[in-house]
Amino acid sequence: MSLKDKIKSNPKLKKIAHWLLIPNNDHRPRLWVRLFINPFKHKKGPGSIIRCSSRMDVFPFNDFRLGAKSTIEDFATINNGVGDVLIGEGSMIGIGSVVIGPVDIGNNVMLAQNIVVSGLNHGYEDVTLPPSLQKEIRKQIIISDNVWIGANSVITAGITIGRHSVIGAGSVVTKNIPDYCVAVGNPAKIIKRYSAETGTWESVKN
Template sequence: MSLLSTIKSNPKLKKIAHWLIIPPGQARPRLWVRLLVNPFVHKRGKNTVIRFNSRMDLFPFSKFEIGNSCIVEDFATINNGVGEVVIGNNVGIGLSNVIIGPVKLGNYVMLAQNIVISGLNHGYEDVSTPPRTQKVVTKQIIIEDDVWIGANCVITAGVTIGKHAVIGAGSVVTKDIPQFSVAVGNPARVIKKYDFETKSWGKI
């Protein structure tokens, strides 16, 4: 049995390991993890720029991968604590974006400013317990190649956004968006689709 399996199967060891990696009550790894562990665990592609003022809240027990020629702008936060974050090539992550796994971004995805993409929800059903302390629920978010998401959008857990879709600024995406479409609003709805026969974008 490997060391990792031993720790996972022993509640006391798991609790100690968790404390060593994460300060109590926080969702950010300790400094020694960020400096001494993550650079050797997570994959970062060539020519990718992660700005100094961004927060890479990455944990070694969950996958994080970012492809080639990407940029993560200042004040963005990426967190893989409750789910993997996998980012393709030539992806632009704008100012003050928040990405909480499980999330998968394809190639040439363009994210404007102040976007929240979160595969995480807190339970709320037990009214005798604060939602903050209830069990978290995660659902995979998939954003396929060539998607453009406008400023101030929210992408909720479990959503898939198809290839070359455009999400208008300020939209809240709660359901899947088909490929080659434009969606806007709260909740977001499709208003245009690309017609390959006429080679034009038509209104719905």
């Protein structure tokens, strides 16, 4: 059994390890983790940029990867505390956006401003406990290559967005979006699909 598995299987060791990595009542790693562990654990591709005012809540017990020539803009928050956050090459996480794992973002993806992409939910079924104390529900989000997501959109847990699809500003995506589609609204609905036969984007009647 590896050291990681031993810690996970022992509640007391797990609690001590958690305290060493994360201060009480906080959700970001301690300074020593950010300075001395994360740079060696996580991968950042050549030409990639993480703006100094972004919030990088990344921990060594899950993966974080930023591909070559990708950018995390000012005031964005990246959190891999409950699942990996993987960002491909040439992608952009826009100003004020929040990405909470588990999330897999492809190449040449554009996230505009103030977008929430969260693979995390909390249970609420037990009315004797506040949702913050109930079980965590984790479902991976996949955003495929060449996707463009408009400002103020929300991508909910477990969603897959197909290649070269566009999500209109202010949309809430609660169902999977196939390749080559335009989806808008709350909940988001497909309004256009690309036709390979005609070479045009054709309207979809809902």
